[in-house]
Amino acid sequence: MKAVCWMGTEKMSVETVPDPTILNPRDAIVKITSTCICGSDLHLYNGLMPTMEQGDIMGHEFMGEVVEVGGAIRPEKLKVGDRVVVPFTIACGHCFFCRQELWSCCDNSNPNYWIAEKMMGYSPSGLFGYTHMLGGYAGGQAQYARVPFADVGPLKIPDGIADEKVVFLSDIFPTGWMGAENCNIKPGDTVAIWGCGPVGQFAIRSAFLLGAERVIAIDRFDYRLQLAQEAGAEIINYEQVEDLLQLLKDMTGNIGPDSCMDAVGMEAHYTGPVYAIDRIKQALRLQPDRPQVLRQCILACRKGGTVSVPGVYGGFIDKMPIGAYVNKGLTMKTGQTHMMRYMKPLLDRVQRGEIDPSFVVSHRVPIDQAPKMYQVFRDKQDHCTKVVLDPWADGSSIAA
């Protein structure tokens, strides 16, 4: 089959690899019909997450049709022919954490748990196509994928609803939703969201659905800010304002947003001497993450407010404004998304027409063009917001 492989920093390549096989009784094999490139994949593309290995298959946002199931999968849970969206977190369904719906903290799905333990004390769940530290599972930017614990994760999708409306249930829609839920929104609240990438876009819409009165969206790409504005957000191009924190103060009558969300993560872009220092430290591996947005969220948030961090960080940061965090009595909520909590309820909302997730798609291309699209998506060229790959289209000739 064809698969997008990580061959080194900024080196992606579509390789022909063996089809996946069932390795465990609760596995299933899914023939993939749609698969996406995520902002999280960019951290791997840029070589910023440790424990990638040449030849690793990328991708964690995919859907398709079940073509094979392991011996322990009962037919009422999943059977050949089912159309499914696969969540990016892999969870056993039975451990202490799964029972509390902390799905992305499953204790039994990361065979390389000990590497993660060295870095984080305890290991989160395994993820598809996202470093050996988080399981080393082959990902879903391919024609087929092996799905472990397939009786827990995959969500069945009825026919007659397009892939593009449901494929984002695999990650970014639930991620934006949980980011908004973690904002602890009360009626009348103002939520400020840094980052208008796909995660930020879903977070904006989710915040409104959860009752926020105002959403302030921050980015530097006008085409992304425009998408945010269409959803009803007030927008700030941070490159065009002198003092972002002062502006947020002014916009909120000197009280500050009730909650601030970091939907940017470890590769924040900013200017000035601190940015230069952070970039150098990151390049020298002294500081794996560039945490400027997280710092701003803490400084901007009103007293007693909430900071929500769906943006991904991998290691350690410097200059955390811990004084502001403590003295303002803030709460911070984080995490890889507890996918299975949100997938079904959000599918219901899609089916009821409350939201059409396909608004975020800017590019639908054959899988062969994935290596190029990684660069286009990273550099925000060609008004790129979200790339959906078709694993089966013959892409050698078709233009993006």
Add this chain to the structure above:
Amino acid sequence: MNEAASIHQGDARSVRKWSKMLKGGAMIGGGALAIFGLSRRSKSGIGIAAAGGLLTLIAAKSGEKRASIARSSIVLNSTPQQAYQFWRNFENLPQFMRHLESVTVLDKNTSRWTAIGPLGKHIHWQAEIISDRENEAIAWHSLPGSDVNIDGLVKFQPAPGNRGTILRVHLLYRPPVGALGRSFAKLLGKDPGFLIQQDLRRLKALIEAGEIPTVEGQSHGPRSSAAAMARLLSPDRPIRGRIRLPEALEAQRRVS
């Protein structure tokens, strides 16, 4: 540094320091356990006494050259009774102990163990249960004539708040005799506690999830030759054999 922390350091100095500390700790703890067991004067009290005695023995013998001690613990989502019963049938152990090829139970208290050492060498020993407290603890030691010299103790305690069972394992490997024993020591490497921890993680997955997570044998693109070499040197072999979970555990997993 506490014992558990220092054993994960892996270097010889801290292992020595650690075994010294354990020696002190186990002398007190083991001795206390023995006294506690005897003073209860029940049938199971003798079991506790034997287990406590084993700990004391481990501590006393750990002064010998190159003995290594491993201990680890894990919380299982099962009752102590279920965990005990699973472990008490030693034939279940190779399902989650990577280096064990097989265990054959010979009679109520003795069993024959086979491990695979470096270069595929087979290492055999016979073990005898020296203490058996139902649902609480099992202690065993290897019998004379074995390739290796191992004492083992496993304890099952209810976790607070009905959160299952805390299982603790202590293993003592005394200086091996002969070439096979040496290759077993090599197999266990610098950090036997880590190996036991990995085995316990596999046990946890087996009991809770019904299978052990793996990525061995999945497809991938071209690997670099350096990585291929590293894999060859430290192959991450999948567990062999069929999984046989007791029906009760299987059923519990199904409803949960």
